[in-house]
Amino acid sequence: MDGLHQSKGISASGMQAQANRLRLLSENIANADTPGYRRKMTTFEQVVESGRETGQIKMGSVKLDQSELEQVFNPSHPLADSDGYLDGSNVSLVVEIADAREAQRSYEANLRMFDQARKMRSSLFELLRR
Numbered sequence: 001m002d003g004l005h006q007s008k009g010i011s012a013s014g015m016q017a018q019a020n021r022l023r024l025l026s027e028n029i030a031n032a033d034t035p036g037y038r039r040k041m042t043t044f045e046q047v048v049e050s051g052r053e054t055g056q057i058k059m060g061s062v063k064l065d066q067s068e069l070e071q072v073f074n075p076s077h078p079l080a081d082s083d084g085y086l087d088g089s090n091v092s093l094v095v096e097i098a099d100a101r102e103a104q105r106s107y108e109a110n111l112r113m114f115d116q117a118r119k120m121r122s123s124l125f126e127l128l129r130r
Helices: 002-030 093-129
Strands: 044-049 052-059 071-073 085-087
Touching: 002 052, 002 093
Parallel strands: none
Antiparallel strands: 044 052, 071 085
């Protein structure tokens, strides 16, 4: 039965990691038009306990995308330089929406695995009661 409990923990960690990823993607989308905003990115890392990988994952550190910022021509903006340009953001809405869809599907897959492990555990208890 320890395997069923472990599989629920793995699925729960995947859901938590994808939920955190969706939060970052939402921040990126919300700030797509903010001058000077750099896209936030993250990676996933294996959870290690007592020197062994548990199968669980966690969100790694958040890093800022260092790619070039878009140059926007808007001479009336207070942040514009003497030529009328200001730094836009490096957020691509197409990329963010695609990443959000991927995170959503990964979250749903982990949720189905969690639910399946819960049902299997429930069925096992039912068999043991007989």
